[in-house]
Amino acid sequence: MSANHLTIEGLRVETIDPQGRTALVDGVSLTLHAGEVLALVGASGSGKSMTCAACLDVLPPGTRRVKGSVSIDGRPCTATDLRGRQVASILQSPRTAFNPVRSMREHVRESLRVAGGGADAWADVRQAMRDTGLDDPERILPLFPFEMSGGMLQRMMIALALISRAPFIFADEPTTDLDLIVQREILDLLDHLKGERGLGILLVTHDMGVVARLADRVAVMEAGRIVETGGVMQIFHAPHHIVTRRLVEAHLSLYRQEPAA
Template sequence: MTGRLELVGLRLEAAGRVLVDDVALCLQPGKVLALVGASGSGKSLTTLALLGLLPPGVQRTGGRIILDGIEQDTAGLAALRGRTVGLVQQSPRSSFNPVVTIERHFRETLALAGLRRGAARTRALELLAEVGFDHPAEIVGRYPFQLSGGMLQRVMIALALALDPRFLLADEPTTDLDTVLQAQVLDLLGRLRARRGLGVLLVTHDLSVVARLADHVAVMAGGRIVEQAAVGELFQRPRQPVTRALLEAHLALCQGEPSELAA
């Protein structure tokens, strides 16, 4: 797998106020880039900007989004969704239609690839098996409210992979899960990255997640990237006060936790 997805000089505004300014990121095949920072730092808006999915009132007033060296216009960004870039949102329960079966969710997504009826069902079962369901045929007939949060998160990941994207944007994918389920989801993302060669943008405020999965880290504060480094370098030699504060908070929370989470 070749090529990369780049964000250069992103600037977002709402009602005359700058929310994100001069943000640059680069996603590479087979690599996990973690975008970390406190709530409100601009992480989720930056992620949505990569797909042209900004909320009402927020505008991109600067910056370029470049895929394989080609700058993407509005139509180009729309064409990326699902096919080139998959999105895993932070609240799986609110991302599903509660009165539509899991199979119907897959059918609607897979129709974009021309798969219908039996072919769509077969593909849905394959995807559900890939994300760890031992009996996927039991899952497709259920409604979202019949699944746990961890199960829904795996279904959402399967849906994000349905059109075989090259990149995956995972926005706080473990926020609503307990520690055991968090570890399972992160292990799953790691396996998918290795198996599919995915380039992953992992958005999180949790440095335990970063330590477990990321190759490279970008630290965001006040709508700007304040530091970027390889994960080992950032943990051992943080340069910015914001980064040091995040690490101190992480280490304080991880006292008494398994050593790999505090590493």
């Protein structure tokens, strides 16, 4: 994991409609550095998840990427280059992210086929599981998704991301479906892994509390465009765009705090 930065340049995603084309993501440019968390925030439907999906060529039917590029340290990369090799994904719903009729061991085997693990790969798997708080790999590997809690499944998904040895992670609402205690544990885990392994994490979220806890920088999206970027302290204490101000004010109102003057 030696890459220093991942750059998204001029990304545009459109609907495929014989009556006309509509931009869902328009002109998005971002740089994610190793060892940082860049939070991509905005209301539902603002284009956050679509941006990640477009980079990895996993867009839903009826949409397509028409412009834009992704590069690693200045080297252009295809989606095939990125998926599971340079970028690992953590999804928001661990319960539906796993195939229900396959055990954790089978999911690991599939990840190792993509990552090209060597003879010592299973030792790395067990270490990755321990690093994510799954302290008894031999007990967990035979389990099926329905035999595990949501928190265990999310930790397993993070372990699979580590197995890939990808230097960057796209984490799309990684705590949305978890209770508050498990949310805190997962955020602590991601923060620890960022520091210990130097991972660059693109964190997709609408939860400004998660942003305050984990992010180093923030990019705010509205209607498919980036409307403001800045350090996390700047975003919370001196937001410029009206969309950013509304997000911060909504967050503070939940805790009955007044926004900074």
